[in-house]
Amino acid sequence: MNNDANHRLAAHVKGISKSFGDGGSRLQVLKEIDLDVRRGDITMLVGPSGCGKTTLISIIAGTLKADEGGLEVLGHDLNKMTTAAITQFRARHIGFIFQSFNLIPTLTCAENVSVPLLIQGVSASKAEKRAKEVLAQVGLADRFKHRPSQLSGGQQQRVAIARALVHEPHLIICDEPTAALDAKNGHVVMELFENVARGKERAVLIVTHDNRIFHHANRIASMDDGRVVEVHDVDADHPPPEHLKHVERL
Template sequence: MTSNPDPVHLANHAVRLSGIVKSFGDGNSRLTVLKGIDLDARSGEIMMLVGPSGCGKTTLLSIMAGTLHADQGGVEVFGTRLDKMKSAHVTKFRAQNIGFIFQSFNLIPTINCAENVSVPLLIQGTPARKAEARAKELLAAVGLGDRWHHRPTQLSGGQQQRVAIARALVHEPRLIICDEPTASLDAKNGTMVMELFDTVAKAPGRAVIIVTHDNRIFSHADRIAQMDDGQIVEVHDVDKSRPPELHH
């Protein structure tokens, strides 16, 4: 049974989605990917979205992040209705409040790792020297303190993923949205990244939402939302004493 948040949690929500519908294509080829999604993510928690490939998880993440516009429904992030804002205002809000970890990394190949991680701070107007110093701190936190001067093409896939994670956290966003953040990582580095989310990203006034198929990290979630065929079919709290049971 899907759990319903109590009034305290409703007052403390980070993300609220109501009636989200999203389709792609036209005419007979039109495909409805999201079919009336209602979902709340609470401030101070890690929520994981799970479900079969193609069920709409990444599309839903993109709508939360404001990089994709829903056809119908409301998108509220820390009290701000993204669906009511002009595109330029959404872009500014996203730069200040949201960190997005893409499955494809999206690193800039022509600059080094510290410069890649500095980008969100530079967009906000942080002086370059201060931005680079902060970037190096985050790279050290993900185990890449000695690789800050390397370009992404000189790193393994797992190392590039950790650079992308550092970039998403460097400006201390209130909402961190992650698409398979541990997919390219071994157990040791996956644990390191999740511990970073636990200590740096997860705090009062922030929230972390992760799409994942990686059952090694389920125990780090506070709640798990299960998707299937464009709908949320179950949301439940995680018993930290044992791995969560998921219905497939």
């Protein structure tokens, strides 16, 4: 980190560009993106389908490499780290909730949620105890032994959220975390995220189309066609602007 201001940032994205494909089919998906994700904040990323949101959060999470640009995550310069070091860093410090949940079908809920802890060498019994705590927090205390196929979409989404929170990562990144949730469970999940951010050391970055949850954001970044076109800081005097609310749905 080069200065104190950056130290407060969970992610500092500077001039990130990314293309897919070659030659005539080459598609530039991210075009010199700048974005700061502050610790203590819930940052939301909005924009029409296909504008590059998932690509951007995959780069911040270290699962995809940018073609160009600077990227510091929790004080680490990802460009200077080996793939193996990034994998380790991600397992320890980042909780990622995929749009498609990516639960392991052969494992029970409690086992799925235990995975990030087991990777870190926590004993199976301790991991299971902690996994059950977090599952209870997302309202799934009666589903420990179920497998993903035995759950509704909303329940699977909550298992994925529990798995992303279980190891208390410093940066939680989620692709549409409330899309499959009804109002009550969406509220439960957003309260969990607010608790995470309230600690001030941790940050939550959410891709969303869900108008119901914008008021939980501290910062809303709006993307269009591979660029961040507007960043809006939300507080008591500055509610989410109406024009950011009715973005195209997936």
